[in-house]
Amino acid sequence: MARLTSQEKAKEFDKWVMWKQEGSREAEVDLITRFLPLVDKVANRLAINLPANVDKDDLISYGRFGLLDALAKFDHTRGLQFETYAMWRIRGAMIDGLRENDWIPRTVRDKAKKIEEAYTTLEQQMLRMPTDQEVSDYLGISKKELQQVFLETSLASMVSIDEAVGDEDEQKTARHSYIIDELTPRPDNVAEVSSLKEVLVTVIDKLPEKERLVISLFYFEEMTLSEIAEIMSLSPSRISQLHSKALFRLRSALSRWKSQLM
Secondary structure (H helix, E strand, O other): OOOOOHHHHHHHHHHHHHHHOOOOHHHHHHHHHHHOHHHHHHHHHHHOOOOOOOOHHHHHHHHHHHHHHHHHHOOHHHOOOHHHHHHHHHHHHHHHHHHHOOOOOHHHHHHHHHHHHHHHHHHHHHOOOOOHHHHHHHHOOOHHHHHHHHHHOHHHHHHHHHOEEOOOOOOOEEHHHHHOOOOOOOHHHHHHHHHHHHHHHHHHHHOOHHHHHHHHHHHHOOOOHHHHHHHHOOOHHHHHHHHHHHHHHHHHHHHHHHHHHO
């Protein structure tokens, strides 16, 4: 979305006040209309790794509910950026919708779990990131089979970032809530969030060059995997594999970080 001028920001804030504090239905509709393009933006990014049987229109339908939820829960008085918060809510609603239809096969989930465990175990043993050959040897498969697993589990690994974390007897929290919690920054979370950021920065810096570039372009420059493939002169499937591998490494780091907090 286009960057707003100071005057436009003031007008937008006025709409929040008119809706939240004065109950203006017209202001509510104006805000929904303004931020509706966020749903398409998130759907386009998420749809890249989805199998062909998933209808993009379904994603958009789920995402609209996420947008409405974000609008209802956003605290406009704190001066925070709505778009960042809303995009996580929209993405979460889309993923929840996909999960309700249970589109990810059990076999794919099992493969993703085994790879994550392999990365965690090997990194602890070697005190460094394992190579593809080392991971494939550990799993007892060829490098070609490993690459195919990365391709099959590319979205499963991405979706898992939004899965709940926590013990069975405690309230579960989505992984990304540890990273982006703009509405409820409690004092007892400050050190935890700071620690997590340090972990992620360290792990991203240690990623192989191509994986680090994919993560940077996808999450920070907000490019699609197809656009990244063109820039890096690689096939979209290869970019998807690199993206998947990088996320497995990040998940492994998150698991170790979480275990240290317990």
